Amino acid sequence: xxxTLLHICLETAGAPDPLGDHEVGDRWICECGLNYVFHxxxxxxxxxxxxxxxxxxxxKPRRTGRALLFGPRKG
Numbered sequence: 681x682x683x684t685l686l687h688i689c690l691e692t693a694g695a696p697d698p699l700g701d702h703e704v705g706d707r708w709i710c711e712c713g714l715n716y717v718f719h720x721x722x723x724x725x726x727x728x729x730x731x732x733x734x735x736x737x738x739x740k741p742r743r744t745g746r747a748l749l750f751g752p753r754k755g
Contacts, residue, residue, distance in 0.1 A: 689714060690732060704730065707738075 689695060689710035696708050696718075706718040717735040722728060 690716070696732065698731065702730075707735070708732065709737075 689712060690698075692710075694711065696702065696706075702718045704719050708716045708718075710716070715735050715737045716732045718730065718732055720728060720730050721733050723731065
């Protein structure tokens with residue numbers, strides 16, 4: 681999929697309404713796993729608009745302490 685094409689999931693029944701009242705920074709994950717965020721950006725015509733754009737997923741925090749194989753170093 682090229683960067684100039686919109687994903688078809690934005691046109692399905694479960695997708696958020698593009699004309700709805702959304703806050704900047706709202707996130708939505710479609711059924712196929714792609715992440716979208718509502719923010720200000722440029723459309724195909726070069727105009728500045730608020731719309732749903734693809735975004736990388738949020739990173740998950742790593743496990744700490746007890747997940748270590750040998751435990752923390754002592755001394």
